[in-house]
Amino acid sequence: MVAWQNEPVMKQLLQLILLHTAWEMGSGQLHYSVPEESQHGTFVGRIAQDLGLEVSELVPRMFRIVSKGQKKDFFEVNVQNGILFVNSRIDREELCADNTDCSIHLEVIVDKPLRVFHVEVEIRDINDNAPIFSANEHILSIAEVITPGTRFPLEGASDADIGPNAFLTYKLRPNDYFSIEQKTNDHHNKPLTIVLKKPLDREEIPTHHLLLTATDGGKPELTGTVQLVINVLDTNDNPPVFNQSVYKIKLVENAANGTLVIKLNATDLDERSNGEISYFFSAHIAPNFQKIFNINSNTGEVTVSGSVDFEDRSVYDLQIVAEDKGNPPLSGHCQLIIEVLDVNDNAPEVSVSSLSVPVPEDSPPGTVVALISVSDKDSEANGQVTCSLWPPGLPFKLVSTFKNYYSLVVSEHLDREHMAEYGLMVMAQDQGLPSLSASSTVVVPISDINDNAPAFAQSSYTVFVKENNPPGAHIFTVSAFDLDIAENSLISYWIDEKLWPLSSYISVHSESGKLYALQPLDYEELKLLEFQVNAKDAGLPSLCGNVTIQVFVVDENDNAPAVTGQTEDNSILLVVPVPAGHMLGKIHALDADSGYNAWLCYELHEANNGPWRVGLHSGEISTIRSMDEAEGSRSQNLRVLVKDHGKPQLSATATLSVSLVTSAQAIQTNIRLPRTDEISKPKADIVNLYLIIAICSVSSLFLLAVITYVALRCQFQSKEPMVYGPGTATLVCASEVGSWSYSNRHSHILTGVNGEALAKNDLMVFSPNIPASENGKQQDLLCGTPKPPNPDWRYSASLRAGMQGAVHMDEAGALRVGPGPEQQWPTVSSATTEPEAGEVSPPVGAGVNSNSWTFKYGPGNSKQPGPESKKQTQVSFLLR
Missing domain, CATH: 2.60.40.60 (Cadherins)
Structure with missing residues (x-):
């Protein structure tokens, strides 16, 4: 009982398994069948379910079907339920003629993702066509002398259906003289003949009227009829006879016109006109066949007269008639089957x-x-x-x-x-x-996809801009390129201000990449601007690139020399006699510029005359000749002109008032200015002793400070990260007297009231390239036009010059001398990038015999932006 109840379920499972197996064997092709002449809307199959598609996906994925090679859409799919149905009437005979297999191929296409399925719908034949004869009446002429058993071929009926629906059977109305005979063989047309059962008697029945009925094998059966009219003849009792009833010939397609297909031969036992035979095609063959083939009526030769195309028709079935010229004429029939052989005459x-x-x-x-x-x-x-x-x-x-x-x-x-x-x-x-x-x-x-970031031709650019530029000046243009196209290659630029603020100095045009200086740049305040320009494209997501820009500010001679330590009463009281070469004092000036623009020289004004001279680069005022008491009670004004080497050249003037008095006048004014010959030996010894003690103390303190600093430096160097800031632009110059350098440091040195310099502060970091000579010749050489800067300007002059007693220190600093304000002369920093490293530097305009130095430890120029400056350590000493 249970097995009987589960039988429908088992049948459904078996059908599913068979359907799945057919799917796998068909490489993804669905197969449906539908009878012809189905009405609109006839169900064909659940195509969405069979293809494994959800009904809800059909519309979003643009489900559609295409009929391969058909002009009409015979089928349609309801996208609401996924059912394939008949859209228009299908006539199998019109669609496939007499082909046994009749199918319509459909392509099912869905998008997202794009897939294609192949569906084959078989059109099943129904018995909708009745047998049809070529004519309603068929006339035969049979001589009365024909013996019983003679067969006369007839043209059978045709049925447009296929299979059992086209299987025809014939039935002749019962009579005493004739019967119908149908043979079954492998020919394309089944031969149909009527058989004479007993001799004819024209005098008894001159004409026989027979009804021939053709019935097909369909359900329900359909029939067709033809009226046979048989005339009984009285003479010519031997018809022509072919040596074969059926001829089979193979013919290559595209055969040329006139090609011989076959030569037929029929014989007639009669003589004279009754035995003369003519050949022709039966009237029952298709008219287009007669356009392709031709038969010679006298010889029976069948030749090609038209285009033989395998793709149009592969088999031709021709009925041939051989008729004598008797009275009445007799005829014989044969069947000629021409099989066309395919040749490769169609390209894919x-x-x-x-x-x-x-x-x-x-x-x-x-x-x-x-x-x-x-x-x-x-x-x-x-x-x-x-x-x-x-x-x-x-x-x-x-x-x-x-x-x-x-x-x-x-x-x-x-x-x-x-x-x-x-x-x-x-x-x-x-x-x-x-x-x-x-x-x-x-x-x-x-x-295009945005897969290429903007790129610059170089990783960094160096730009030189003169100071005092007009606000908004265009200084440079950056340009990035992007291999993408359209919006993916549209580039915009901006400045990265993470490292230090630049909004008040530099701006960049977001579209053109042009860099503008927003305010005038001052070399004395800012030497170098280093920043990054970023480039971003307009893609989604956007990609970026960057380039480093170094803007060096080029110094211009925009600062005149400034004389330091000059007051309203710059007077010197000099007690005569004075020996030649006695130094009265020293004029000191500084220039905020650097390089040649800050290199100063001193000279007396043209209006000044007398026994005075000034050091070209030292500014020391001394006597040319000795002066005695006869020249006392006189006062002179000395005007010293200080010039730089810039273009255009700038200058300043310092005025000194020198008063000459005798010793008696000095006593009367309660001024004691001892001369050299008045200093006693014991006092000189005491002074020398104090000087030695001071030098030793300063040297000890200096050595202790150096050791302490080096120890602290080594201790914290590994702990503290290296800090970099904007560098200082420097310039090294070379002249005939040696190599020297400028920087942006300046010191202020004053001259003593008693007419004697407190300390010589001319600092040098080089050994002269010329031998010692007279002061005049040496000054002329030093006053000469300086040569261009040494190309190796990035290295300190102290590293390149052949100095006398070179100074070598791990933590070199700037040298400074004497009491009084610090003089920050233009110098060249040592070849190091660390802002904590010190410098060893000479002042501009130093004399050859200078012997004073300043060592300075700590960060560089305090004006320079960058990390917070650490505490500086300075040690000064004087070399005599």
Whole structure:
């Protein structure tokens, strides 16, 4: 009982298994069948369910079907329930003629992702066509002398249906003289004959009227009839006879006109006109057959007279009649079957559909670009087609999805910047001899993806800008390039201000990349601007690149020398006699510029005359000759002109009032200015002793400070990270007297009231390149025009000059001398990038015999922006 109840379920499972097996064996092809003449809306199959698609996906994925090679849409799919139904009337005979297999091929296409399915709908034949005879009446002439048993061929009926529906049986109305005979064989037309059962007697029955009925094998049965009229003849009792009743000939298609197909031969036992035979086609063959073949009525030769095409028709069935010239004439019949042999005369056809372009360059391998189908009208090997892609080596390939159906897919990574468009040629070639081929060109453009960041031609740029530029001046233009196109290559620029603020100094135009100086730059305040310019494209997501810009401010001679320590009463009281070469004092000036613009020289004003001279570079005022008491009670004004070496040259003037008094006048004014010859030896010894003690104390303190600093430096060097700040632009100059340097440090040195310098402060970091000579010649040489800067200006002069008693220190600093304010002369920093390193530097305009030095430890110029300056350590000493 249980087994009987489960029997329907088992049948359904078995059907599902068989359907799945058929699906696998059919390589994804669905097969349905529907009878012809079905009404609109007739159910065909649940195509969405059978293809494994959800009904809800049909509309979003643009579900659609295409009838292959059909002008009408015989089928349609209801996208609401996924059912395939009949859309219009289907006539199998009109669609497939007498072909046994009649199917309509459908392509089912869905998008997202693109897929194609193949569906075959078989059109089943129904018995909707009755047998039809070629004429309503058929007339035969039979001589009365014909013996019983003689057979007379008849043209049978035709049925447009196929299979059992076209299986015809014949029935003749019962009579005493004739019967119908139908033989079954493998011929295309089944021979139909009427058989004479007993001798005819024209005098008894001159004409016989018979009704022939043809019935097909369909359900319900359909019939057709023809009226047979048999005239009984009285003479010529031997008809022509062929040596074969059926002739089979093979003929190659495309045979030339006039080609002999066969020569037929019939014989007639009669003599004279009763035995003369003429040949012709039966009136029952199709008229178009007579346009293709021709028969010679006298010889019986059948020749080609038209186009023989295997693709139009592969078999021709011809009925041949041989008739004598007797009275009445007698005829014989035979069947000529011509089988056309196929030759490779049709090239393959390539069709491209569902072309999805452009293809994004980031498409993964396997992305479907187009669907391609190939076909060939020839048969067997002539119709077998292989498909390939040319040229080879492109990032695409053909994937076979079904017989003669291919998908063009991406096989490798695409790069639009390497190739923006591909021209592909799909080539199809058959297997015939000789082989024929066809091709179709597919253009596949590649769409751009933002996969290239903006890039600059260089990683950094160096820009030199003169100081005192006008606000908003254009100083440089940065330009980045992007290999992408459209919005992915639209670049905008901006300045990265993370390291230090630049908004008040520099701006960049976001579109053109032009850099503008927003305010005048001052070399004395700012030597170097180093920043990054970023470039960003407009893609989604956007990509960025950057470049480093170093803007060096070039110094101009915009600062005149300034005399330091000058007051309203710059007077010197000098007690005569005075020996030659006695130094009265020293004029000191500084210049905020650097390089040649800050290199100063001193000279007396042209209006000044007398026994005075001034050091060209030292500014020391001394006597040229000795002065005695006869020149006392005189006062002179000395005007010293201080000039720099800039272009244009700037200058300043210092005025000194020198009063000459005798010793008696000095006593009267309660001023005691001892001369050299008045200093006693004991006092000089005491002074020397104090000087030695002071020098030793300073040296000890200096040595202790150096050791302490070096120890602290070594201790914290590994703990503290290196801090970099904007560097200081420097310039090294070379002249005939040696190598020297400028920087942006300045010191202020005053002259003693008693006419004697407190300390010599001319600092040098080089040994002169000339031997010692007289003061005049040496001054002339030093006053000469300076040579251009040494190309190796980045290294300190102390490293390059052959100094007398060179100074070597790990933590070198700036040298300073004497009491009084610090003089920050233009110097060259030592060749180090660490802001904590010190400097060893001489002042500009130092004399050859200078012997005073200043060592300065700690950070560089305090004006320079950068990390917070650490505490400086300075040690000064004087060399005598």
